[in-house]
Amino acid sequence: MKVTPASRHEIRIGLLGCGFMGKCHSNAYKKIPYIYSPANLLPRLMVLCDQKANIVEREAACYGYEEFCTDWKELAADPRIDLFDNCGPDPVHPEPCIAALAHGKHVISEKPMAITVADARRMRDAAAAATGKAMCTFNYRFAPAVQFAKNLIAEGKIGAIYQVRVQYLQMAGHDPSLPPDKPWYSAWPHSGGLQGIGSHAIDQCRFLVGEIASVSALVRTFNKDRAITSAGCPAEVTADEGTAAVLEFANGAIGVLESSVVATGRKNYLAWEINGSRGSLRWDVEHPNSLFACLSGGSDDLLLGFTEISVTESCHPYVGAWWPQGHNLGWEHLQIIEKYHFLKAIADGGPLHPSQATFEDGYRVAVIIDAMRRSSLKGTRVAVTF
Amino acid sequence: MKVTPASRHEIRIGLLGCGFMGKCHSNAYKKIPYIYSPANLLPRLMVLCDQKANIVEREAACYGYEEFCTDWKELAADPRIDLFDNCGPDPVHPEPCIAALAHGKHVISEKPMAITVADARRMRDAAAAATGKAMCTFNYRFAPAVQFAKNLIAEGKIGAIYQVRVQYLQMAGHDPSLPPDKPWYSAWPHSGGLQGIGSHAIDQCRFLVGEIASVSALVRTFNKDRAITSAGCPAEVTADEGTAAVLEFANGAIGVLESSVVATGRKNYLAWEINGSRGSLRWDVEHPNSLFACLSGGSDDLLLGFTEISVTESCHPYVGAWWPQGHNLGWEHLQIIEKYHFLKAIADGGPLHPSQATFEDGYRVAVIIDAMRRSSLKGTRVAVTF
Amino acid sequence: MKVTPASRHEIRIGLLGCGFMGKCHSNAYKKIPYIYSPANLLPRLMVLCDQKANIVEREAACYGYEEFCTDWKELAADPRIDLFDNCGPDPVHPEPCIAALAHGKHVISEKPMAITVADARRMRDAAAAATGKAMCTFNYRFAPAVQFAKNLIAEGKIGAIYQVRVQYLQMAGHDPSLPPDKPWYSAWPHSGGLQGIGSHAIDQCRFLVGEIASVSALVRTFNKDRAITSAGCPAEVTADEGTAAVLEFANGAIGVLESSVVATGRKNYLAWEINGSRGSLRWDVEHPNSLFACLSGGSDDLLLGFTEISVTESCHPYVGAWWPQGHNLGWEHLQIIEKYHFLKAIADGGPLHPSQATFEDGYRVAVIIDAMRRSSLKGTRVAVTF
């Protein structure tokens, strides 16, 4: 018998950028209808936009977009589009997002939201003034284990937070004999590991521990002269390869934060440990389903230690829509969970999910990165003011 | 501009069973077109079949099936269907699969392929005589880390295999005060933990180590009298809760194998360690992206130990189609990878992927399970003959 | 000011065998007086005995023995000796121990207590008839984490035990090109990995889970023809390199047990996991201070998982006499703790520590090993009768 299709809430999507992130977001839109079928959402892949027509058409066909274009201005103004999803390179976040907001669209900006504080502020202000909803993709907030940690903290299970250490370590640039072709060696000013991955680490701190009041940092390029690029051009690398920072939180906690694109052996290691007066939590994204929790205060100190919790039960955050216990989610699921909640807020016309990062969050991360750079240059602790 | 759709190889799918596995297979078919876009495959979700019309229609709408039905005989005979995918409960594997094969269809059977050796043999023989391709879903073979282990073994990196230990441990039945409602306590004879999950453990042994020559086993029901079911019926549990076995391999290796549905703390723990004359490997599915490898024979014994390899590089097996290094795959990806290779073999008209489990494999696992049950009853080592 | 020495209970020791175990026991005797000073024990190192006079005198001087001799009969009969400690090679356990018991001495036998059941029975009977105390050195019972596990089991914290898996894996014989010079390839019959290290694994099962009722085993020599010994003699290896067994316990639990001297990558890996109806425990001796415990039954299933407990608190078993929390004990400490409790029982004239392995335990392990060998030869499950 023929199936009667459900009536679904259609959200027409225009997506800018068909690289890694474009693939990742498109995948999310295609999975939401059946994984979250009770929500009756129908993200409609309408237009894919990128610079090279032949590539963008191929990718559009691959993911099932109906149309393609090569001019983001056209996309941002397209009256048929409900949601403008900006997966373009970092310097191409501000103008398209601001234009799309001005055209009344909902907007997603990949992180880091903007390279400069000024741009980030303009984006934040544009979002505040707009009718559409806006979010910045700090997707690690939506790892079930991270949200579970957030809940445990909110319930007071670890008490007052004393200290935190967070790192985002990758290794792709570790070998000094490799040419500086990787994204973090690109030409625009101020990019590098701190923007590219350190921004996630900063966001995790703000999400889990609280607002950052001051920073003391060293931002470092270890291999300034990397022979020549693979294209044969002489290169002087200016982007940072590593950052180390001391954090002071508004609530009295202190911490250390690092980013690295030269950490041999660490493929994609976002990791943190948080120590509080009653318990501690730790997590890393190379083992994303496991939360290690030490919750003391029980009657029996003999049993104290870190428990590896497989955060895969249907009663754990976000897990119920997916697979049975012990059937792990992977990295892409964080992206899907995040996008689902944004689409649902659009469809419901209600507020964003409380864990969703806003353009205000994107702006504040930009301010903190800027404070770290200034601290590194000046050799002083820098107060963070938003 | 409008996107010109790619010309794709359509494979029309009729799927029986809309539970956990039905969801999982449907998800695979929906992801294959864009994740594996160069293959130009188009699995078309044509008919979903299950017993209750209202449920199956709802699920069909959810996943985008065009039609639904409630009679597997109708589905198996439907001339429009290319691939008959049997995700029904274990006792409903044999007749529908045999019927679909007789109708010339490609067939997928979920595991365990059949509860009795006789049924498994009939299925194996039907597949051998059929024009369609047939596979049994031992999907853990397609974990990148498992295939990588298989490759290392084939290259001689661990030398001759001496010993192996494998377990598949779950905990859902651990509490004796819980009613016996879980699948492994169902009414049909011979089901239970060994069929339900132990079959995967046996298949991993055969896939990685080689053919099993004899078994000595204990198959045990620990809690025979579980008060009453949640529906209020008195129950006597006959399905096995735990199995322990010694394995003798044709190549001279020996091993131990266990299954359990009462292993408190183990949510979905399929794990193995293989020791060879030159190296050892270990893996578990609760940390599916990590292969632990100790490969000796190098010049420097000082550095010997198990290395945690994040099997997420594009040059690792199956990973290239997915995400960058360190961006973990989850459990569902094994299912997708497996289905992709089967669809591709159908489309190409070529042989099955060498890692694909056939109905011959499904049959042999049934024979080995039967040998374990007989060994447990008789108290002797039982030679495995196929 | 001069220190007034404490009045101490002197126990005069004669020790047979100045190899690895002789060093280890002598070390224990030297540490007991000051680590356990409240007990006022004074183990007096009186006579060291071994075959070669020059070596034994050198070792006696090293450890501070007052005398040395080369004839164990002389030592076993020496009226000045209170405690006869047999650290000789396995075949030299029975006669000296029986002789020393006949001379009224307290006796320690290294494990395995005897190679044959007949010898083990004679030793057990001699101990039962003797006035002195006797113990067999299954020292892993005295790891704080093992005793803590024992306590948790006794308190019902893991409920009824369902399944257990235990391995003792070493690698020294893994390379088939190495000459068969290692102890487990020695000439006497029936020695090998099962006697040498498997005996510990069996003892851990009996200590933690309960008595073994039947076994089904494969005992295997993988590399029967190891070229020639390093001394140039042609060799045929008869000792086992690996064993795999299914265990049936008297209390209804089942399990698997393995030993291996060819497990590449495993230097000294005695490990077990025990699954019960309310919890699970696991431990390994390469990380001896950590007990992994999953104790469910609490109110909050969300937090279920294995906790790594650093068993180093002063309130944990045996730890109080040593160092502060987190200051790990090593392997030698298990030996010292064990010897202390034996000496204390001698000095007090009271019963042995309840965790101490007796000659009855040594005998039962011999019976179980024999049952495993017979099961392997006959191809049947063998009931264990003592």
Next chain:
Amino acid sequence: MKVTPASRHEIRIGLLGCGFMGKCHSNAYKKIPYIYSPANLLPRLMVLCDQKANIVEREAACYGYEEFCTDWKELAADPRIDLFDNCGPDPVHPEPCIAALAHGKHVISEKPMAITVADARRMRDAAAAATGKAMCTFNYRFAPAVQFAKNLIAEGKIGAIYQVRVQYLQMAGHDPSLPPDKPWYSAWPHSGGLQGIGSHAIDQCRFLVGEIASVSALVRTFNKDRAITSAGCPAEVTADEGTAAVLEFANGAIGVLESSVVATGRKNYLAWEINGSRGSLRWDVEHPNSLFACLSGGSDDLLLGFTEISVTESCHPYVGAWWPQGHNLGWEHLQIIEKYHFLKAIADGGPLHPSQATFEDGYRVAVIIDAMRRSSLKGTRVAVTF
């Protein structure tokens, strides 16, 4: 036959302080003669000194000291003493050590060597001017895994060092409702977690990575008002509970360093990770026998990852004198290994072991701690000048 005692090099020891460290050092002296018997060292426990006569006499009897006294001045001047070992509380390190050096003795100072830079400088200068040898007990340098890491770094196995993170985390002060009786809340100025345990973390950085050029730090007391002491006195806590710092190394590396006495779940967690251009290393003292090493540059990137090396082979540093592979050493062994090398240098009349920390090292750690405190107060990066 009577044993002819070896002729041994006697070193007469006077030890100040019979607490945890006194026990630990005395234990070392008692084990050295037989564990390192080829060195023919005989540390003679001559005089134990502490404030309370009844306690010190009891402890002296326990460890076998010949005499006791209650006045360190008498001990420091005692002409019979070769080695003055200062295990007294931190503020009692400078004067006794300086006096003993002036009397021509060899001197050991526990860490932190001095609370103030001025005192540390006086001690350093006294040692430089003295005829005796002097060392500061940064004993973690003598963990076999740490020395093995040091060797790998020296051999260039991890290339140029980019980044390092080190923590020393304990939990004894984590509960704000506990009275401030623990040592780190004591009355003298400037003590606390940074001096007590952070000093070890700083020393590990200097030992493994190189000299520290600047620091940016936050030194924090989280719970300033801890009700009252257990003795009933009102208390204001001034000692630091946590420190977070950014480190700049002279060789261009950067890092973060933390100490904490309030890190719930961390009993004694000194841990570091070092990332270099060709490899990475990590270690922690709660698993002291394991070094995790990722050494790239090999031909096969597919196998990259961290290897858990059990640093227990006889060819690993310091291990040969002890037990066979996989038979773990514990925390006390680091202390013994350290003392052995110092006694051997005294007996040989040669230079100190290159890994031994000198009074210069103790001084430099004091300078760095002082720089951290000043950085925390001033809010600037502080250059470290010795």
